Amino acid sequence: MTQTLRLNVEGMTCASCTARVERALRAQPGVTAASANFATGAVTADFDAPADPAVLAEAVRSAGYGVTVETARLDVDGMTCASCTGRVERTLMAQPGVLAAEVNLATKGATVRYAAGVTSPTELAMAVGKAGYEARPSADSAPEARLDRAAAEIARLRRDFYLSAVLSLPVVVLAMGPHMYPPMHHWIAATIGETTSWLIQMVLTALVLIFPGRRFLTIGIPALLKGVPEMNSLVAIGALAGFAYSSVATLAPSLLPEHARAVYFEAAAVIVTLILLGRLLEARAKGQAGEAIKRLVGLRPETATVERPGGSVVIPITELRPGDIVLLSPGERVAADGVVTDGETWIDESMLTGEPAPVAKRPGDPVTGGTVNGTSALSFRVTAVGADTVLSRIVRMVEDAQGGKLPVQALVDRITRWFVPVVMTLSAITFLLWLALGPAPSITNALVAAISVLIIACPCAMGLATPVSILVGTGRGAELGLLYRRGDALQRLAETGIVAFDKTGTLTEGTPRVTAIACADGMDEARVLTLAASVEARSEHPLARAITAEAGSRGLMLLKPARVAATPGKGLTAEVEGTRVVVGNRAMLVAEGIDPAALAARATALAEEAMTPVFVALDGKAVAILGISDPVKPGARVAIEALHGMGLKTAMISGDMRATADAVARSLGIDRVVAEVLPEGKVAALATLREDASTLAFVGDGINDAPALASSDVGLAIGTGTDVAIESAEVVLMTGDPGAVSDAIRLSRATMRNIRQNLFWAFGYNVVLIPVAAGVLYPLNGLLLSPMLAAGAMALSSVFVVTNALRLRRAGPWRGAAS
Structure with missing residues (x-):
């Protein structure tokens, strides 16, 4: 039986990474499909035996990436011996995504390690409950943990960027200061000397590479050695090449021709600093792109007031169970899905529907977790908690949509798979051409051009172009009440x-009512309606409910029918107090051998007035026709x-x-x-x-x-x-x-337009600027791009794509604007 596994993957930084993760998963026996998403940091795999979640998680780790693993702690009651703990452990290990489970009899607790996004503490607790034990999460850690990880990554990037900037600033001043302010050259020569200046730059740059820049080295170099280079490999090679060349010029200058003894420590340091800045801006922007999920998660209150035998108590919502009676105060958020048991109020359901008008609620009406109560208190019985609530299902739907791939992404994937190797090849060709044909100092110019080609290439922008627009577009849709599965x-x-519409309930209100009754001569209207309603009372069809409602509004007492038979799409037959009754459309009468001709003209007239004609026949004769209208929605x-x-x-x-x-x-x-x-x-x-x-x-x-x-x-x-x-x-x-x-179509068109803009920029950027970095303009104007400028351009390219996608947050609401 095919299963689907969703893993949150750490370390994917470009489209080459996603392709590498997908190949690693597809290589596992039993895996039928795998799809990785750079923007959301998630991968989805469809698999059968012998594959299992633990094997797939290990395959991702072997490819050089981390799998986000969350830990859930459950309180388990009812365990009395070691066999109980074994049963609970086996139950937990059988759940999708669970990598390890430990159950402690002494503490009555279970610790479960699971792949983030596959399951949740609430679902694990429910599984243990089905095994015969009472379990509840010690702490709810599902969506909030993902948000916390994103915040932690932004904090790490901010720290690394600041450290890199502080270390790089003296390097830039010592290297570029003499060019911008010539007297500084003489000051350095007269005080610390050029060699000491280079040594200081070397030490500071080494610190930049070892500490804030280590993320590029620890991911990029192993990927390169395994023959699957990616974005971090380009940055690592470029920075290390500049550092190594400059170190040789500093420590062993005799190994280089005199005209080639120059250092580029500032390029290596600033490359790391600028790319960290770009990643920081990108992470913050992607955080803004996921604001819809944050807001949805934030709609859930932390506690609820529940009726207990000794009175009302306030408990965490993780302890709510179906059947609990929750007391809701004015202005309070509904804690879980339920049905009103007492009180009447108005509830703001705009978080569900996007519609600002509150909805009236009275006993028997449903309420949804996350919606906001109006000015009256009420109580409701809980019907769904945790992952089963509408809010949780909406969050899952949005996350699933955000993790999906569009057909247009297939072309991008094919290109990005070869992008980094092609760029490395172009860099090598650039180096050799400058070395063979370039002006003196040829080795220096060759190095600068080759490093610039490596640094300016940006597979990140190509990888982000589609998924980040989906991320923002589907999130905005959720805010407007448009959920893309x-x-x-x-x-x-x-x-x-x-666009084809079903009529009833879609274009019309779906609550038909009887608006006309025409009887044959000599027939009593009340008698006909009583017999028809008595038969239709056994049906749940909207037209049947309209007929019974009309009889009820007239105070008619329904009779007990016998031998009721329904013909789908046509009508019903029955016997009521010895009378054979047929209620249905023209086809029903014809099928029963009854001639509807006597009422045909009246039926046509009712139909032309947008009423649905329902025929009534008694003992084989058509005796009446009911006109039922379903009001068109405003x-x-x-x-x-x-x-x-x-x-x-x-x-x-x-x-x-x-x-x-x-x-x-x-x-x-x-x-x-x-x-x-x-x-x-x-x-x-x-x-x-x-x-x-x-x-x-x-x-x-x-x-x-x-x-x-x-x-x-x-x-x-x-x-x-x-x-x-x-x-x-x-x-x-x-x-x-x-x-x-129309809103959904407008949002879809806006999102696709945004994706095309992003793809145009991402491909156009690389097509235009890689040749510039290689030095194609040098014969015309002597321009040779600095690696520092290349790093800045690369960082800004990704930021541009994400920022452009963020414009979708302002899309719509179109109906509100029209009104």
Whole structure:
């Protein structure tokens, strides 16, 4: 059985790194697919036996990268002997991503080491619970730990940058000062002397390389020795080459021609400093790119007030269990998902739907963890905690989408796999050409040009171009109530040519009501409605609920039906007090051998008024027709107009009779209508519509439209709160407003446009500046790029890509702007 493992990997600094990690995983027996993401620092692998999480984690480590391992501590009750601890250990070791588990009978605790992102302390505790023991996390450490690691990495980069800058400053002053202020040359010669100046520069540069610059050496050199050089290898070679050459000129000048005795310590030191600065800015920017996840995680309160036999107590939310009754004060955040048991209030659910209007809640209504209570107190019964809550599922969805790859990334991956070896080859060719053809001092110029080629090349920008835009775009989508389950949905949605809607519950309110009743001569309306409602009370169909609701509003007493039979997509038959009753559409009557002609004209008239006609037949004769209308959502017409304004075609698929569907379509301005479609016929209807467009998106309620959502190029499930069917679509629209469809497409297009900008910059930068670093302009204007300038340009290239992607944080909200 195929499993999926997600690992957080440390040390990936460019696209070459991701390719190396992917190759290491794919080489393991049992691995069927592997995808690494530089921007999120994560890798996902699909595997079967004999592969297991521990083996895959070790494969990543063997490739030269670290696997982020988290430690969870569980409190376990019910263990009484060593066999208990063995059972708990085996249970924990069987969980995906668990690398080691130790259970202590004396302390009643378990310590579990697991691959970050694969599981969570809450899920581990639940697994132990299923084994027959009571377990709870000693401390919740899932999303917060990832945020803490990112903050710790920024702190390390900041420390290394400051140290490198302090050590490099005297080197730059001693090396460049005489060029910028000639009297300084005489001052150095008269005081410490040139040789001492070089020795000071050598010592300070060595400290830069050994301490703040060691990250480049400890990763880059082993990668080079293994034959898989990457970004750190380029920096390490460039800095070490400059340092080694300068050290020879300082300590053994006789080994070099007199005209070539020059030092470049400042280049080696400043290269490290500038690249550390670039990485610091990049890390901070990537931290801003992940702000959506931070804000989502921050929505969860730390404690909750729970009813206990002795009164209310405040407990950490990690100790909440399904069934607990939580007391919610005015203005307080909901601690977990649940159902209101007492009180009425308004709750701000904008974190779910992106809609600012609060939602009324009363007993029986669902509440979602992370939402904010209004001005009234209430209590609710907990139904889901930990990873099972809507908020946790949203966080996982966003993280999964951010870790995905777009089809366009495949080309980038193929290029970056060979990028670093090609750059090293170009650097060697540059050195040899300058050495053979360049003016004196040829060896010095050759070294400067070769180092500049190594340093200015930037696979980081190419590796970041796509994933960082996905990171920001999907995060912004979460803030707007647009949840992309997979990153590749962004690209397909941006390419959509036609958008097809399901009618009921998507374009309409989904709460039909009876608005007209026409009976044959001599029939009693109340009697007909009573019989029809008595039969429809056995159905959960929205039209059936409308009929029973109408009977209830008139105070009619329903009767007990017998031998109820349902025909999907058509209607029901039953016997009520000796009368055979048939309720359904025209096809139902025909199937039962009943002639609907007497009511056909009235049915057509109701349909042309956008009402769905429901026939009622008693003892084989059509006696009445009920007109049921489902109000169109207020924003539906605006949504269709917005899609037309974007150059898209629209379609509607409905089970209603043709006249009803056409009437709704006319009122909304929809281009094409496929009517009288049974639930199982929606997939075939989509195939017909796809003939008009290369990419088709289908919008449904995500529950009964699952086959159509799955068969479309991009499925969008529209719903609200906890009712949304997350598994049925690639994009989940948390609001019930169909206008969110155009928002999702706009955001997809904005993200793809941003990706194209990033790719243009990343490839254009390298295509233009690598030849400049090699000295192609030297014959024209005598310009030979300094390695220091090359380092600055390389650092700024990555920062540019990330900064450009951050502009997506300001995308939308389009509907709000329009209104």
